[in-house]
Amino acid sequence: MPKVIYEKRGQIAYVTLNRPEVHNAIDTETDELLFEAWTRFRDDPEVRVAILTGSGDTTFCAGADLKTHVDSWLNAGPDLGRSVLEKGFAGRITRGLHRTPKPIIAGLNGWVIGGGIELALACDIRVASERANFGFFHIRRGMHFADGGIVRLVNTVGVGIAMELELMGEPIDAQRAKEIHLVNRVVPHDQVISTAEEIAAKILRNPRAAVESAKQTILEVIGRPLDDQLRLECLYGYATMGDPEIVERKEEFIQRRDQDRATTNSDT
Template identity: 65%
Template sequence: MTDKVLYEKNGEIATITLNRPERKNAIDLEVHHRLREIWTDFRDDPALRVAILTGSGDAFCAGADLKTHVPEWDRAGPSLARDKLPDGFAGGITRGVHRIYKPIIAACNGWVLGGGLELAMACDIRIASERAQFGSFELRRGMHPADGGIVRLVNTCGVGIALEMELTGEPIDAMRAFHANMVSKVVPHDRLMATARDYAKKILRNDRRAVESAKETIFEVVGRTLDEQLKVECLYGYALCGGNPVIPERSRQFFDKSDKGRAGAHATAL
Protein backbone atom coordinates (compact mmCIF):
# COMPACT_ATOMS: atom_id res chain seq x y z
CA MET A 1 0.00 0.00 0.00
CA THR A 2 1.47 3.35 -1.02
CA ASP A 3 1.89 6.31 1.34
CA LYS A 4 1.43 8.64 -1.63
CA VAL A 5 -2.26 8.79 -0.65
CA LEU A 6 -3.48 8.91 2.94
CA TYR A 7 -6.92 7.47 3.68
CA GLU A 8 -8.46 8.04 7.11
CA LYS A 9 -11.88 7.17 8.48
CA ASN A 10 -13.32 9.17 11.35
CA GLY A 11 -16.87 8.15 12.08
CA GLU A 12 -18.95 8.78 8.98
CA ILE A 13 -16.33 11.03 7.35
CA ALA A 14 -13.46 9.79 5.16
CA THR A 15 -10.47 12.08 4.58
CA ILE A 16 -8.33 11.44 1.50
CA THR A 17 -5.04 13.33 1.26
CA LEU A 18 -2.85 13.30 -1.83
CA ASN A 19 0.63 13.01 -0.33
CA ARG A 20 3.30 13.79 -2.90
CA PRO A 21 4.15 17.37 -1.91
CA GLU A 22 7.52 17.18 -3.66
CA ARG A 23 5.60 16.60 -6.95
CA LYS A 24 2.76 19.02 -6.13
CA ASN A 25 0.60 15.92 -5.58
CA ALA A 26 0.73 15.01 -9.26
CA ILE A 27 -0.98 11.68 -9.88
CA ASP A 28 1.24 8.91 -11.20
CA LEU A 29 0.02 5.45 -12.14
CA GLU A 30 0.55 4.11 -8.61
CA VAL A 31 -1.59 6.88 -7.12
CA HIS A 32 -4.20 6.39 -9.85
CA HIS A 33 -4.59 2.71 -8.97
CA ARG A 34 -4.60 3.41 -5.22
CA LEU A 35 -7.32 6.02 -5.66
CA ARG A 36 -9.44 3.48 -7.52
CA GLU A 37 -9.23 1.24 -4.43
CA ILE A 38 -10.07 4.16 -2.13
CA TRP A 39 -13.07 5.37 -4.12
CA THR A 40 -14.40 1.81 -4.30
CA ASP A 41 -13.97 1.34 -0.55
CA PHE A 42 -15.61 4.68 0.21
CA ARG A 43 -18.53 3.84 -2.04
CA ASP A 44 -19.04 0.39 -0.55
CA ASP A 45 -18.38 1.04 3.15
CA PRO A 46 -21.82 1.48 4.79
CA ALA A 47 -20.26 3.33 7.74
CA LEU A 48 -19.04 6.19 5.53
CA ARG A 49 -21.28 8.97 4.25
CA VAL A 50 -19.05 11.90 3.23
CA ALA A 51 -15.49 12.24 1.90
CA ILE A 52 -13.12 15.21 2.11
CA LEU A 53 -10.35 15.29 -0.49
CA THR A 54 -7.30 17.53 -0.07
CA GLY A 55 -3.55 17.68 -0.71
CA SER A 56 -0.41 17.98 1.38
CA GLY A 57 2.03 20.85 1.00
CA ASP A 58 1.24 23.85 -1.18
CA ALA A 59 -0.82 22.05 -3.84
CA PHE A 60 -4.17 20.30 -4.02
CA CYS A 61 -3.12 18.49 -7.18
CA ALA A 62 -1.00 19.52 -10.18
CA GLY A 63 -2.65 16.96 -12.44
CA ALA A 64 -1.14 13.93 -14.10
CA ASP A 65 2.50 13.11 -13.46
CA LEU A 66 3.57 13.32 -17.09
CA LYS A 67 6.74 11.34 -16.43
CA THR A 68 4.60 8.23 -15.99
CA HIS A 69 1.56 9.05 -18.12
CA VAL A 70 3.14 10.34 -21.36
CA PRO A 71 5.08 7.08 -22.02
CA GLU A 72 1.85 5.16 -21.39
CA TRP A 73 -0.05 7.36 -23.85
CA ASP A 74 2.73 7.32 -26.44
CA ARG A 75 2.70 3.53 -26.66
CA ALA A 76 -1.07 3.30 -26.95
CA GLY A 77 -1.67 4.98 -30.29
CA PRO A 78 -5.20 5.73 -31.58
CA SER A 79 -6.77 3.09 -29.32
CA LEU A 80 -5.95 5.17 -26.22
CA ALA A 81 -9.31 6.98 -26.22
CA ARG A 82 -11.32 3.77 -26.39
CA ASP A 83 -9.14 2.10 -23.74
CA LYS A 84 -9.42 5.07 -21.36
CA LEU A 85 -13.18 5.53 -21.69
CA PRO A 86 -14.11 3.36 -18.67
CA ASP A 87 -11.02 4.44 -16.69
CA GLY A 88 -10.99 8.16 -15.99
CA PHE A 89 -8.41 10.17 -14.08
CA ALA A 90 -7.53 9.92 -10.37
CA GLY A 91 -8.86 6.43 -9.86
CA GLY A 92 -11.82 6.95 -12.15
CA ILE A 93 -13.68 9.54 -10.07
CA THR A 94 -13.74 11.82 -13.12
CA ARG A 95 -15.23 9.07 -15.29
CA GLY A 96 -15.85 5.41 -14.59
CA VAL A 97 -16.62 5.39 -10.85
CA HIS A 98 -18.03 8.92 -10.90
CA ARG A 99 -21.53 7.78 -9.95
CA ILE A 100 -20.80 7.63 -6.26
CA TYR A 101 -23.86 9.22 -4.66
CA LYS A 102 -22.17 9.89 -1.33
CA PRO A 103 -21.06 13.56 -1.23
CA ILE A 104 -17.41 14.44 -1.84
CA ILE A 105 -15.94 17.77 -0.69
CA ALA A 106 -12.73 19.13 -2.22
CA ALA A 107 -10.64 21.20 0.20
CA CYS A 108 -8.49 23.08 -2.29
CA ASN A 109 -5.41 24.04 -0.32
CA GLY A 110 -3.15 25.40 -3.08
CA TRP A 111 -2.43 24.78 -6.76
CA VAL A 112 -5.33 23.08 -8.60
CA LEU A 113 -3.98 22.48 -12.09
CA GLY A 114 -4.74 20.41 -15.17
CA GLY A 115 -6.02 17.02 -14.09
CA GLY A 116 -6.13 18.42 -10.56
CA LEU A 117 -8.80 20.86 -11.76
CA GLU A 118 -10.67 17.96 -13.35
CA LEU A 119 -10.42 16.10 -10.04
CA ALA A 120 -11.70 19.07 -8.04
CA MET A 121 -14.56 19.66 -10.48
CA ALA A 122 -15.56 15.99 -10.13
CA CYS A 123 -16.20 16.63 -6.43
CA ASP A 124 -19.59 17.95 -5.32
CA ILE A 125 -18.56 20.94 -3.19
CA ARG A 126 -15.29 22.85 -3.44
CA ILE A 127 -13.90 24.96 -0.59
CA ALA A 128 -10.84 27.06 -1.41
CA SER A 129 -8.00 28.37 0.70
CA GLU A 130 -7.24 32.00 -0.01
CA ARG A 131 -3.94 30.70 -1.44
CA ALA A 132 -5.57 28.44 -4.04
CA GLN A 133 -4.97 28.92 -7.76
CA PHE A 134 -6.99 27.14 -10.45
CA GLY A 135 -5.75 26.50 -13.98
CA SER A 136 -6.00 24.29 -17.04
CA PHE A 137 -2.55 24.13 -18.61
CA GLU A 138 -3.01 21.15 -20.94
CA LEU A 139 -3.08 23.25 -24.12
CA ARG A 140 0.44 24.41 -23.31
CA ARG A 141 1.55 20.76 -23.69
CA GLY A 142 -0.33 20.13 -26.92
CA MET A 143 -3.25 18.43 -25.13
CA HIS A 144 -6.62 19.42 -23.74
CA PRO A 145 -8.76 17.99 -20.91
CA ALA A 146 -10.19 14.55 -21.55
CA ASP A 147 -11.46 13.62 -18.09
CA GLY A 148 -14.36 15.97 -17.53
CA GLY A 149 -12.47 19.25 -17.26
CA ILE A 150 -14.18 21.02 -20.15
CA VAL A 151 -17.55 19.37 -19.51
CA ARG A 152 -17.70 20.24 -15.82
CA LEU A 153 -16.34 23.76 -16.34
CA VAL A 154 -19.12 24.42 -18.85
CA ASN A 155 -21.80 22.82 -16.66
CA THR A 156 -20.71 24.53 -13.44
CA CYS A 157 -19.17 27.84 -14.50
CA GLY A 158 -20.47 28.48 -18.02
CA VAL A 159 -19.01 28.76 -21.49
CA GLY A 160 -17.25 32.08 -20.88
CA ILE A 161 -14.98 30.97 -18.05
CA ALA A 162 -14.36 27.61 -19.75
CA LEU A 163 -13.20 29.33 -22.93
CA GLU A 164 -11.01 31.79 -21.05
CA MET A 165 -9.29 29.19 -18.89
CA GLU A 166 -8.81 26.64 -21.66
CA LEU A 167 -7.72 28.95 -24.47
CA THR A 168 -5.35 31.14 -22.43
CA GLY A 169 -3.93 28.45 -20.15
CA GLU A 170 -3.74 31.06 -17.39
CA PRO A 171 -4.74 30.38 -13.78
CA ILE A 172 -7.35 32.25 -11.78
CA ASP A 173 -7.17 32.96 -8.05
CA ALA A 174 -9.55 31.75 -5.37
CA MET A 175 -11.78 34.83 -5.35
CA ARG A 176 -12.17 34.76 -9.14
CA ALA A 177 -13.04 31.07 -8.83
CA PHE A 178 -15.66 31.96 -6.21
CA HIS A 179 -17.25 34.58 -8.45
CA ALA A 180 -17.23 32.08 -11.33
CA ASN A 181 -19.20 29.58 -9.19
CA MET A 182 -16.26 27.18 -9.24
CA VAL A 183 -15.92 27.14 -5.44
CA SER A 184 -18.57 27.58 -2.75
CA LYS A 185 -16.42 29.47 -0.26
CA VAL A 186 -12.98 31.03 0.15
CA VAL A 187 -11.51 30.89 3.64
CA PRO A 188 -8.21 31.70 5.41
CA HIS A 189 -5.73 28.91 4.75
CA ASP A 190 -5.63 27.75 8.37
CA ARG A 191 -9.43 27.42 8.41
CA LEU A 192 -9.72 25.28 5.29
CA MET A 193 -10.04 21.81 6.81
CA ALA A 194 -12.24 23.02 9.67
CA THR A 195 -14.57 24.60 7.12
CA ALA A 196 -14.64 21.40 5.04
CA ARG A 197 -15.51 19.39 8.14
CA ASP A 198 -18.26 21.89 9.00
CA TYR A 199 -19.76 21.36 5.54
CA ALA A 200 -19.54 17.61 6.12
CA LYS A 201 -21.40 17.95 9.43
CA LYS A 202 -24.15 19.93 7.71
CA ILE A 203 -24.52 17.13 5.19
CA LEU A 204 -24.58 14.51 7.95
CA ARG A 205 -27.49 16.17 9.75
CA ASN A 206 -29.63 15.32 6.72
CA ASP A 207 -31.12 11.92 6.04
CA ARG A 208 -28.72 9.67 4.18
CA ARG A 209 -31.22 8.37 1.64
CA ALA A 210 -32.43 11.89 0.90
CA VAL A 211 -28.88 13.17 0.38
CA GLU A 212 -27.88 10.39 -1.97
CA SER A 213 -31.16 10.56 -3.88
CA ALA A 214 -30.72 14.33 -4.37
CA LYS A 215 -27.19 13.88 -5.72
CA GLU A 216 -28.36 11.13 -8.07
CA THR A 217 -31.21 13.33 -9.29
CA ILE A 218 -28.83 16.22 -10.01
CA PHE A 219 -26.62 13.89 -12.03
CA GLU A 220 -29.63 12.63 -13.98
CA VAL A 221 -31.08 16.03 -14.92
CA VAL A 222 -27.87 17.57 -16.31
CA GLY A 223 -28.19 18.09 -20.06
CA ARG A 224 -31.85 17.10 -20.36
CA THR A 225 -34.72 19.22 -21.63
CA LEU A 226 -36.86 21.05 -19.06
CA ASP A 227 -39.73 18.57 -19.35
CA GLU A 228 -37.35 15.64 -18.91
CA GLN A 229 -35.72 17.31 -15.92
CA LEU A 230 -39.08 17.91 -14.24
CA LYS A 231 -40.13 14.31 -14.86
CA VAL A 232 -36.91 12.88 -13.37
CA GLU A 233 -37.14 15.15 -10.32
CA CYS A 234 -40.78 14.21 -9.73
CA LEU A 235 -40.14 10.48 -10.04
CA TYR A 236 -37.08 10.48 -7.79
CA GLY A 237 -38.48 12.94 -5.25
CA TYR A 238 -41.87 11.36 -4.74
CA ALA A 239 -40.38 7.85 -4.78
CA LEU A 240 -38.30 8.93 -1.79
CA CYS A 241 -41.25 10.62 -0.05
CA GLY A 242 -43.35 7.49 -0.45
CA GLY A 243 -40.72 5.06 0.72
CA ASN A 244 -38.42 6.65 3.30
CA PRO A 245 -39.32 5.44 6.82
CA VAL A 246 -37.53 8.30 8.61
CA ILE A 247 -39.89 10.98 7.29
CA PRO A 248 -42.51 10.82 10.12
CA GLU A 249 -39.88 11.17 12.87
CA ARG A 250 -37.97 13.91 11.08
CA SER A 251 -41.23 15.75 10.43
CA ARG A 252 -42.07 15.54 14.15
CA GLN A 253 -38.69 17.09 14.98
CA PHE A 254 -39.47 19.89 12.55
CA PHE A 255 -42.89 20.48 14.11
CA ASP A 256 -41.36 20.41 17.60
CA LYS A 257 -38.59 22.82 16.48
CA SER A 258 -35.94 20.38 17.67
CA ASP A 259 -34.26 19.39 14.39
CA LYS A 260 -30.47 19.77 14.17
CA GLY A 261 -28.98 23.00 12.90
CA ARG A 262 -32.20 25.03 13.09
CA ALA A 263 -31.72 28.78 12.67
CA GLY A 264 -33.78 31.74 13.85
CA ALA A 265 -35.83 32.05 17.02
CA HIS A 266 -35.66 28.34 17.79
CA ALA A 267 -32.02 27.71 16.89
CA THR A 268 -30.48 24.33 17.72
CA ALA A 269 -26.89 23.13 17.55
CA LEU A 270 -25.63 21.26 14.53
Protein backbone atom coordinates in the same frame (compact mmCIF):
# COMPACT_ATOMS: atom_id res chain seq x y z
CA MET B 1 4.62 6.80 3.49
CA PRO B 2 1.71 5.76 1.26
CA LYS B 3 1.00 7.92 -1.76
CA VAL B 4 -2.67 8.10 -0.76
CA ILE B 5 -3.81 8.28 2.86
CA TYR B 6 -7.32 7.04 3.67
CA GLU B 7 -8.69 7.77 7.15
CA LYS B 8 -12.13 7.25 8.59
CA ARG B 9 -13.32 9.53 11.39
CA GLY B 10 -16.91 8.88 12.31
CA GLN B 11 -19.03 9.26 9.19
CA ILE B 12 -16.38 11.19 7.25
CA ALA B 13 -13.68 9.63 5.08
CA TYR B 14 -10.52 11.70 4.60
CA VAL B 15 -8.62 11.06 1.36
CA THR B 16 -5.24 12.79 1.12
CA LEU B 17 -2.92 12.88 -1.88
CA ASN B 18 0.49 12.30 -0.34
CA ARG B 19 3.26 13.10 -2.81
CA PRO B 20 4.25 16.61 -1.70
CA GLU B 21 7.73 16.22 -3.20
CA VAL B 22 6.13 16.28 -6.68
CA HIS B 23 3.24 18.58 -5.80
CA ASN B 24 0.87 15.64 -5.34
CA ALA B 25 1.05 14.70 -9.02
CA ILE B 26 -0.82 11.48 -9.78
CA ASP B 27 1.30 8.68 -11.19
CA THR B 28 -0.11 5.30 -12.19
CA GLU B 29 0.38 3.85 -8.69
CA THR B 30 -1.38 6.82 -7.08
CA ASP B 31 -4.20 6.44 -9.58
CA GLU B 32 -4.72 2.82 -8.50
CA LEU B 33 -4.52 3.74 -4.82
CA LEU B 34 -7.16 6.41 -5.36
CA PHE B 35 -9.36 3.85 -7.08
CA GLU B 36 -9.06 1.64 -3.99
CA ALA B 37 -9.84 4.60 -1.71
CA TRP B 38 -12.90 5.75 -3.65
CA THR B 39 -14.20 2.19 -3.94
CA ARG B 40 -13.77 1.74 -0.20
CA PHE B 41 -15.60 5.01 0.41
CA ARG B 42 -18.45 4.06 -1.90
CA ASP B 43 -18.93 0.61 -0.37
CA ASP B 44 -18.56 1.46 3.34
CA PRO B 45 -22.03 1.94 4.88
CA GLU B 46 -20.52 3.71 7.90
CA VAL B 47 -19.22 6.73 5.98
CA ARG B 48 -21.46 9.25 4.26
CA VAL B 49 -19.17 12.10 3.18
CA ALA B 50 -15.57 12.34 1.97
CA ILE B 51 -13.09 15.21 2.23
CA LEU B 52 -10.30 15.20 -0.35
CA THR B 53 -7.15 17.29 0.02
CA GLY B 54 -3.44 17.29 -0.73
CA SER B 55 -0.52 17.00 1.66
CA GLY B 56 1.95 19.82 2.05
CA ASP B 57 1.30 23.53 2.17
CA THR B 58 1.49 24.69 -1.42
CA THR B 59 -0.30 22.33 -3.80
CA PHE B 60 -3.57 20.41 -3.86
CA CYS B 61 -2.68 18.47 -7.02
CA ALA B 62 -0.47 19.14 -10.03
CA GLY B 63 -2.46 16.73 -12.19
CA ALA B 64 -1.03 13.71 -13.96
CA ASP B 65 2.59 12.80 -13.37
CA LEU B 66 3.69 13.03 -17.00
CA LYS B 67 6.71 10.78 -16.39
CA THR B 68 4.40 7.78 -15.95
CA HIS B 69 1.41 8.67 -18.10
CA VAL B 70 2.42 10.40 -21.31
CA ASP B 71 4.54 7.71 -22.95
CA SER B 72 1.71 5.18 -22.74
CA TRP B 73 -0.72 7.76 -24.11
CA LEU B 74 1.53 8.72 -27.02
CA ASN B 75 2.08 5.11 -28.03
CA ALA B 76 -1.52 3.95 -27.65
CA GLY B 77 -2.76 4.99 -31.06
CA PRO B 78 -6.31 6.03 -32.05
CA ASP B 79 -7.95 3.53 -29.68
CA LEU B 80 -6.59 5.32 -26.58
CA GLY B 81 -9.93 6.99 -25.83
CA ARG B 82 -11.82 3.70 -25.97
CA SER B 83 -9.24 1.97 -23.77
CA VAL B 84 -9.64 4.46 -20.91
CA LEU B 85 -13.33 5.23 -21.36
CA GLU B 86 -14.44 3.39 -18.21
CA LYS B 87 -11.33 4.21 -16.21
CA GLY B 88 -11.18 7.98 -16.00
CA PHE B 89 -8.48 9.75 -14.01
CA ALA B 90 -7.58 10.19 -10.35
CA GLY B 91 -9.14 7.01 -9.07
CA ARG B 92 -12.16 6.99 -11.38
CA ILE B 93 -14.27 9.74 -9.78
CA THR B 94 -13.78 11.79 -12.95
CA ARG B 95 -15.31 8.94 -14.98
CA GLY B 96 -16.19 5.43 -13.83
CA LEU B 97 -17.01 6.01 -10.15
CA HIS B 98 -18.56 9.40 -10.86
CA ARG B 99 -22.01 8.10 -9.89
CA THR B 100 -21.05 7.51 -6.25
CA PRO B 101 -24.10 8.99 -4.48
CA LYS B 102 -22.18 10.12 -1.39
CA PRO B 103 -21.03 13.76 -1.37
CA ILE B 104 -17.33 14.56 -1.82
CA ILE B 105 -15.86 17.87 -0.63
CA ALA B 106 -12.55 19.12 -2.01
CA GLY B 107 -10.24 21.05 0.31
CA LEU B 108 -8.06 22.94 -2.16
CA ASN B 109 -5.05 23.88 -0.09
CA GLY B 110 -2.84 25.35 -2.82
CA TRP B 111 -2.15 25.13 -6.54
CA VAL B 112 -4.64 23.12 -8.60
CA ILE B 113 -3.16 22.31 -11.99
CA GLY B 114 -4.30 20.43 -15.11
CA GLY B 115 -5.77 17.09 -14.11
CA GLY B 116 -5.94 18.41 -10.55
CA ILE B 117 -8.65 20.78 -11.79
CA GLU B 118 -10.50 17.81 -13.28
CA LEU B 119 -10.22 16.04 -9.93
CA ALA B 120 -11.52 19.10 -8.06
CA LEU B 121 -14.41 19.49 -10.52
CA ALA B 122 -15.36 15.84 -9.96
CA CYS B 123 -15.99 16.69 -6.30
CA ASP B 124 -19.38 18.08 -5.33
CA ILE B 125 -18.33 21.08 -3.22
CA ARG B 126 -15.01 22.94 -3.40
CA VAL B 127 -13.43 24.94 -0.58
CA ALA B 128 -10.34 26.89 -1.64
CA SER B 129 -7.55 28.45 0.36
CA GLU B 130 -7.06 32.13 -0.26
CA ARG B 131 -3.62 31.07 -1.54
CA ALA B 132 -5.03 28.66 -4.12
CA ASN B 133 -4.38 29.15 -7.82
CA PHE B 134 -5.76 27.23 -10.78
CA GLY B 135 -3.33 26.47 -13.61
CA PHE B 136 -4.82 25.70 -17.02
CA PHE B 137 -1.34 25.13 -18.42
CA HIS B 138 -2.08 21.82 -20.16
CA ILE B 139 -3.23 23.56 -23.36
CA ARG B 140 0.30 25.00 -23.71
CA ARG B 141 1.57 21.43 -23.94
CA GLY B 142 -0.89 20.44 -26.64
CA MET B 143 -3.44 18.77 -24.37
CA HIS B 144 -6.95 19.64 -23.24
CA PHE B 145 -9.15 18.08 -20.59
CA ALA B 146 -10.29 14.58 -21.52
CA ASP B 147 -11.45 13.13 -18.20
CA GLY B 148 -14.55 15.18 -17.49
CA GLY B 149 -12.83 18.55 -17.14
CA ILE B 150 -14.43 20.27 -20.12
CA VAL B 151 -17.86 18.76 -19.41
CA ARG B 152 -17.85 19.81 -15.76
CA LEU B 153 -16.23 23.17 -16.49
CA VAL B 154 -19.01 24.07 -18.93
CA ASN B 155 -21.66 22.85 -16.50
CA THR B 156 -20.09 24.79 -13.64
CA VAL B 157 -18.96 28.12 -15.11
CA GLY B 158 -20.73 28.29 -18.48
CA VAL B 159 -19.54 28.18 -22.09
CA GLY B 160 -17.95 31.63 -22.27
CA ILE B 161 -15.78 31.29 -19.18
CA ALA B 162 -14.89 27.68 -20.07
CA MET B 163 -13.68 28.92 -23.48
CA GLU B 164 -11.54 31.60 -21.84
CA LEU B 165 -9.94 29.29 -19.30
CA GLU B 166 -9.36 26.29 -21.53
CA LEU B 167 -8.20 28.11 -24.66
CA MET B 168 -5.95 30.75 -23.11
CA GLY B 169 -4.11 28.49 -20.70
CA GLU B 170 -3.66 31.21 -18.09
CA PRO B 171 -3.83 30.71 -14.31
CA ILE B 172 -6.50 32.28 -12.12
CA ASP B 173 -6.44 32.95 -8.40
CA ALA B 174 -8.92 31.86 -5.75
CA GLN B 175 -11.00 35.03 -5.83
CA ARG B 176 -11.47 34.80 -9.59
CA ALA B 177 -12.38 31.12 -9.16
CA LYS B 178 -15.03 32.15 -6.63
CA GLU B 179 -16.41 34.86 -8.94
CA ILE B 180 -16.97 32.36 -11.76
CA HIS B 181 -18.34 29.67 -9.39
CA LEU B 182 -15.43 27.31 -9.95
CA VAL B 183 -15.22 27.07 -6.15
CA ASN B 184 -17.93 27.44 -3.54
CA ARG B 185 -15.92 29.20 -0.85
CA VAL B 186 -12.58 30.92 -0.34
CA VAL B 187 -11.28 30.84 3.22
CA PRO B 188 -8.06 31.62 5.12
CA HIS B 189 -5.39 29.04 4.39
CA ASP B 190 -5.52 27.43 7.82
CA GLN B 191 -9.30 27.05 7.70
CA VAL B 192 -9.67 24.92 4.56
CA ILE B 193 -10.19 21.58 6.30
CA SER B 194 -12.20 22.98 9.22
CA THR B 195 -14.54 24.68 6.73
CA ALA B 196 -14.88 21.43 4.78
CA GLU B 197 -15.71 19.69 8.06
CA GLU B 198 -18.36 22.31 8.88
CA ILE B 199 -19.96 21.71 5.49
CA ALA B 200 -19.78 17.94 6.05
CA ALA B 201 -21.44 18.31 9.46
CA LYS B 202 -24.35 20.21 7.92
CA ILE B 203 -24.73 17.52 5.27
CA LEU B 204 -24.64 14.78 7.91
CA ARG B 205 -27.48 16.32 9.92
CA ASN B 206 -29.80 15.60 6.97
CA PRO B 207 -31.33 12.18 6.24
CA ARG B 208 -28.98 10.05 4.18
CA ALA B 209 -31.60 8.99 1.65
CA ALA B 210 -32.54 12.58 0.89
CA VAL B 211 -28.91 13.74 0.52
CA GLU B 212 -27.93 10.92 -1.81
CA SER B 213 -31.12 11.23 -3.85
CA ALA B 214 -30.56 14.98 -4.23
CA LYS B 215 -27.03 14.44 -5.52
CA GLN B 216 -28.17 11.76 -7.94
CA THR B 217 -31.00 13.99 -9.18
CA ILE B 218 -28.66 16.92 -9.83
CA LEU B 219 -26.31 14.69 -11.82
CA GLU B 220 -29.21 13.21 -13.81
CA VAL B 221 -30.84 16.48 -14.85
CA ILE B 222 -27.71 18.27 -16.11
CA GLY B 223 -27.99 19.00 -19.82
CA ARG B 224 -31.39 17.41 -20.35
CA PRO B 225 -34.47 19.09 -21.84
CA LEU B 226 -36.73 20.79 -19.30
CA ASP B 227 -39.48 18.18 -19.42
CA ASP B 228 -36.98 15.40 -18.80
CA GLN B 229 -35.47 17.37 -15.91
CA LEU B 230 -38.88 17.87 -14.30
CA ARG B 231 -39.77 14.20 -14.75
CA LEU B 232 -36.51 12.96 -13.21
CA GLU B 233 -36.72 15.39 -10.29
CA CYS B 234 -40.22 14.14 -9.50
CA LEU B 235 -39.26 10.46 -9.73
CA TYR B 236 -36.15 10.82 -7.59
CA GLY B 237 -37.63 13.25 -5.07
CA TYR B 238 -40.76 11.30 -4.23
CA ALA B 239 -38.97 7.94 -4.20
CA THR B 240 -37.41 8.75 -0.81
CA MET B 241 -40.67 9.46 1.00
CA GLY B 242 -41.00 6.01 2.55
CA ASP B 243 -37.50 6.01 4.03
CA PRO B 244 -37.78 5.33 7.81
CA GLU B 245 -35.52 8.22 8.75
CA ILE B 246 -37.57 10.65 6.70
CA VAL B 247 -40.79 9.35 8.26
CA GLU B 248 -39.29 9.95 11.72
CA ARG B 249 -38.13 13.44 10.73
CA LYS B 250 -41.68 14.25 9.62
CA GLU B 251 -43.05 13.19 13.01
CA GLU B 252 -40.39 15.23 14.80
CA PHE B 253 -41.38 18.30 12.81
CA ILE B 254 -45.11 17.86 13.35
CA GLN B 255 -44.59 17.33 17.07
CA ARG B 256 -42.08 20.22 17.23
CA ARG B 257 -39.34 17.88 18.46
CA ASP B 258 -36.81 18.68 15.72
CA GLN B 259 -33.71 20.21 17.28
CA ASP B 260 -32.72 22.47 14.38
CA ARG B 261 -36.15 23.98 13.70
CA ALA B 262 -35.93 27.24 11.76
CA THR B 263 -38.55 29.50 13.36
CA THR B 264 -40.37 32.52 11.97
CA ASN B 265 -43.00 34.82 13.39
CA SER B 266 -45.63 32.77 11.61
CA ASP B 267 -44.36 29.39 12.92
CA THR B 268 -47.17 27.68 14.81
